[in-house]
Amino acid sequence: MNRYDDMTFRRCGRSGLRLPLISLGLWHNFGDVDPFENAKSMLLHAFDRGITHFDLANNYGPSPGSAETTLGKVLRQDLAAHRDELIISSKAGYLMWPGPYGEWGSRKYLIASADQSLKRLGLEYVDIFYSHRPDPDTPLEETMGALAHLVKSGKALYAGISNYGPDEARQAARLLRDMGTPCLIHQPKYSMFERTIESGLLDVLEEEGIGCIPFSPLAQGMLTNKYLNGIPADSRAGKEHGFLQPDELTEQRLDQIHELNELASGRNQTLARMAVQWVLRLKGVTSALIGASRTAHIDDALAVMSAAPFTDEELARIESILGPEA
Numbered sequence: 001m002n003r004y005d006d007m008t009f010r011r012c013g014r015s016g017l018r019l020p021l022i023s024l025g026l027w028h029n030f031g032d033v034d035p036f037e038n039a040k041s042m043l044l045h046a047f048d049r050g051i052t053h054f055d056l057a058n059n060y061g062p063s064p065g066s067a068e069t070t071l072g073k074v075l076r077q078d079l080a081a082h083r084d085e086l087i088i089s090s091k092a093g094y095l096m097w098p099g100p101y102g103e104w105g106s107r108k109y110l111i112a113s114a115d116q117s118l119k120r121l122g123l124e125y126v127d128i129f130y131s132h133r134p135d136p137d138t139p140l141e142e143t144m145g146a147l148a149h150l151v152k153s154g155k156a157l158y159a160g161i162s163n164y165g166p167d168e169a170r171q172a173a174r175l176l177r178d179m180g181t182p183c184l185i186h187q188p189k190y191s192m193f194e195r196t197i198e199s200g201l202l203d204v205l206e207e208e209g210i211g212c213i214p215f216s217p218l219a220q221g222m223l224t225n226k227y228l229n230g231i232p233a234d235s236r237a238g239k240e241h242g243f244l245q246p247d248e249l250t251e252q253r254l255d256q257i258h259e260l261n262e263l264a265s266g267r268n269q270t271l272a273r274m275a276v277q278w279v280l281r282l283k284g285v286t287s288a289l290i291g292a293s294r295t296a297h298i299d300d301a302l303a304v305m306s307a308a309p310f311t312d313e314e315l316a317r318i319e320s321i322l323g324p325e326a
């Protein structure tokens with residue numbers, strides 16, 4: 001089977017780059033605390049099914065940096081011949097090393113961190129390099145200037161931003177355009193449980209011609225059937241180093257999850273599949289950036305490509321389950 005036969009690609013904003021409908025992030029389950037063979041089999045399986053985009057950041061692990069090392073090893077061992085078929089992204093913004101130059105948005109930090117990421121990945125360039133979060137204490141010109149420098153020096157092909165609000169995103173887009181290195185993509189948090197980007201950011205991205213790749217479309221696993229009957233020990237909420245806190249699974253959340261799960265069953269799909277399909281219903285969304293701890297999770301997300309579109313009634317039912325605070 002040709003890996004490209006069944007994958008849908010969407011254009012990223014007004015750029016020339018197309019991204020797969022599903023992209024795979026390496027935030028959890030690819031660190032040096034995780035079994036390498038499982039990480040490798042997820043990466044190879046994803047690529048075999050047409051997922052050409054892997055997303056990283058300097059600090060993914062644990063330990064910080066080890067997810068980049070894992071991907072670097074798989075690239076060397078198995079994917080070296082396919083580098084030109086892959087879109088690999090990394091980011092800098094959160095704490096990576098001690099002292100004043102190890103986080104946020106200075107030129108010093110961003111460029112040093114990009115160099116470290118390239119070393120861990122064993123690559124000459126990444127396809128996308130992001131400012132991982134806005135820095136209130138560094139002029140935006142400096143942070144965007146560092147991204148533009150990385151693109152102009154060939155260490156990154158495109159510049160991106162993550163976790164920027166609508167006004168910051170518009171300013172960043174203008175600065176990057178003026179520097180001749182347009183902003184390719186924005187990576188915000190977006191799922192049925194986190195809808196802030198619907199009030200403002202998506203409009204800015206459309207106006208500026210920037211793509212959108214929402215992270216955590218499954219709300220870290222809450223929008224699946226995983227937590228319907230308690231917290232499994234091997235889940236993100238059950239593991240010591242998982243970012244999802246058990247207290248996020250409130251009674252109200254669990255009620256919503258049960259109702260959404262029923263709606264998904266009525267559509268003959270899993271809740272995970274329905275949640276991924278829901279973020280992709282917006283034409284401004286380029287790709288859904290999922291996480292996985294096993295290959296079956298990747299297949300579940302990929303099944304959105306053959307899913308029936310939502311009816312107006314189903315979308316209204318989702319709104320009513322989520323309520324006004326969603």
Ligand code: NDP
Pocket residue numbers: 024025026027028029055056132162163187214215216217218219220221222224225226234235236237270272273289290291292293294296297298300301
């Ligand atoms: P998701 O919301 O997709 O959550 C992924 C988790 O959900 C998996 O690890 C797994 O949890 C569970 N899961 C996935 N599929 C299924 C399924 N079919 N059935 C049951 N459970 C399932 O995304 P993430 O929170 O992992 O984020 C995705 C990516 O987004 C990250 O890897 C990273 O690249 C990016 N990101 C970016 C951020 C930023 O600031 N820019 C912040 C956070 C993420 P379990 O491990 O418990 O099995």
